Amino acid sequence: MPVLAAVSQSFNPILPSAGEIIWSVLSFAVLLVVLVKVAFPPVAAMMSKRSERIREDLEAAEQARREAAELLAQREEELAGARVEAQRIIDDARVLAEQLKSEIVGRGHQEVEAYKAQNEAHLAAERNRVVLELRAEVAGLAIELASRILSQEIEQSEVDPLVEAFLAEADAGSR
Amino acid sequence: MIVGGISFPPIAEVLNWKPIAFGGTSYAFNKIGLLTFLATAITLGLFMIAGRRARLVPRGVQNLVESSVDFITNTIVLDVIGQAGLAWVPWLTGLFFFILFNNLFEVIPFIQMPATARTSVTIPLALIVYVTFIAVGVKTQGARKYFRSALVPEGVPVALLLLLVPIELLSTFIVRPFALAVRLFGNMLAGHLLLVTFAVISEALFVKSIALVILPLPAAMLVALTGYEIFVAALQAFIFTILTAVYIGEALGGGH
Numbered sequence: 001m002p003v004l005a006a007v008s009q010s011f012n013p014i015l016p017s018a019g020e021i022i023w024s025v026l027s028f029a030v031l032l033v034v035l036v037k038v039a040f041p042p043v044a045a046m047m048s049k050r051s052e053r054i055r056e057d058l059e060a061a062e063q064a065r066r067e068a069a070e071l072l073a074q075r076e077e078e079l080a081g082a083r084v085e086a087q088r089i090i091d092d093a094r095v096l097a098e099q100l101k102s103e104i105v106g107r108g109h110q111e112v113e114a115y116k117a118q119n120e121a122h123l124a125a126e127r128n129r130v131v132l133e134l135r136a137e138v139a140g141l142a143i144e145l146a147s148r149i150l151s152q153e154i155e156q157s158e159v160d161p162l163v164e165a166f167l168a169e170a171d172a173g174s175r
Numbered sequence: 176m177i178v179g180g181i182s183f184p185p186i187a188e189v190l191n192w193k194p195i196a197f198g199g200t201s202y203a204f205n206k207i208g209l210l211t212f213l214a215t216a217i218t219l220g221l222f223m224i225a226g227r228r229a230r231l232v233p234r235g236v237q238n239l240v241e242s243s244v245d246f247i248t249n250t251i252v253l254d255v256i257g258q259a260g261l262a263w264v265p266w267l268t269g270l271f272f273f274i275l276f277n278n279l280f281e282v283i284p285f286i287q288m289p290a291t292a293r294t295s296v297t298i299p300l301a302l303i304v305y306v307t308f309i310a311v312g313v314k315t316q317g318a319r320k321y322f323r324s325a326l327v328p329e330g331v332p333v334a335l336l337l338l339l340v341p342i343e344l345l346s347t348f349i350v351r352p353f354a355l356a357v358r359l360f361g362n363m364l365a366g367h368l369l370l371v372t373f374a375v376i377s378e379a380l381f382v383k384s385i386a387l388v389i390l391p392l393p394a395a396m397l398v399a400l401t402g403y404e405i406f407v408a409a410l411q412a413f414i415f416t417i418l419t420a421v422y423i424g425e426a427l428g429g430g431h
Contacts, residue, residue: 017295027215
């Protein structure tokens with residue numbers, strides 16, 4: 001290298017010079033002191049603040065995700081519970097309706113039966129009463145007829161219209 | 176110096192900067208001193224802006240600074256030292272940015288000089304790291320235990336220790352600072368000289384109209400090397416910082 005060969009007699013490029021050493025050490029010392037004491041801390045603080053913020057945000061996001069999942073599970077559980085409850089209410093109502101229906105139908109049957117029996121009893125009593133009345137009427141008429149027959153000795157031919165009239169009278173009386 | 180009709184500047188012209196202030200004293204302030212202060216100012220400026228306009232969602236400078244801190248925290252500190260090294264993040268961040276900007280000055284127009292191409296910058300940095308990791312080791316483990324763990328590998332036959340202890344002494348306490356300083360200095364100086372060389376060739380060819388036909392080659396090389404030097408600037412800053420983290424991690428009790 002031609003340049004390297006051209007070393008000046010008075011200047012050795014490898015040897016340090018006192019002035020340069022003093023100023024470079026001084027500037028490096030100034031850099032270290034000011035950087036460590038003044039300039040670096042705010043940057044480091046900002047970086048750690050950011051890390052902290054990111055960590056907090058991640059934790060918050062994780063927490064929110066966990067809460068959302070819990071809430072979802074809770075809602076699903078509640079929904080399932082509500083479905084079961086609704087089904088139970090429907091089933092209960094159906095059973096109750098069946099019970100009510102059979103009860104009402106049973107009661108209706110009973111009432112019909114009771115009404116029928118009552119009607120029948122009433123009819124029987126009426127018939128008995130009519131029979132009794134008829135019997136008394138017929139007895140009266142028979143007595144009256146007998147007395148009429150006994151009071152007037154009449155021909156058979158006369159009796160017949162008499163009987164007829166009596167019967168017609170009795171018939172009319174029984175109505 | 177003239178090679179093939181092209182005048183190359185002597186290396187003193189490329190590296191030896193005249194004093195801007197305090198000329199003639201032992202604390203002469205020249206371009207290198209100015210650049211190191213510029214690196215400090217840029218780094219602090221970026222952090223001040225990032226810290227002052229800190230938003231929850233980072234943008235612009237804040238994004239750049241926070242990405243860098245994140246990178247240093249995860250890729251360098253946590254991977255190399257572990258949780259115990261988190262207290263060293265600001266320190267290592269400062270070291271990384273200081274070296275990075277001093278390297279990047281190599282490709283900044285009108286500056287075009289990496290301050291780290293001077294041993295005046297890399298040797299003090301390496302010595303600061305050297306003193307720091309030894310101090311950390313002594314403070315954390317106690318002097319006896321620290322030097323014992325650093326020099327005497329466990330589970331090695333005593334006979335071998337005669338060989339290993341000098342090697343460990345050499346590698347840990349002598350070669351380390353030297354390697355740190357020379358690696359950074361060598362890489363940046365070589366890159367700087369390469370860029371200067373191709374810039375001089377391009378300029379010379381541009382001036383000599385007859386050579387214009389081959390101009391694209393050195394010019395293209397200059398562009399390609401500039402890109403490559405940006406990569407080297409970041410890589411060397413990363414290597415210096417990660418090695419510092421390794422040494423501090425060992426001193427904190429990581430052991431071999």
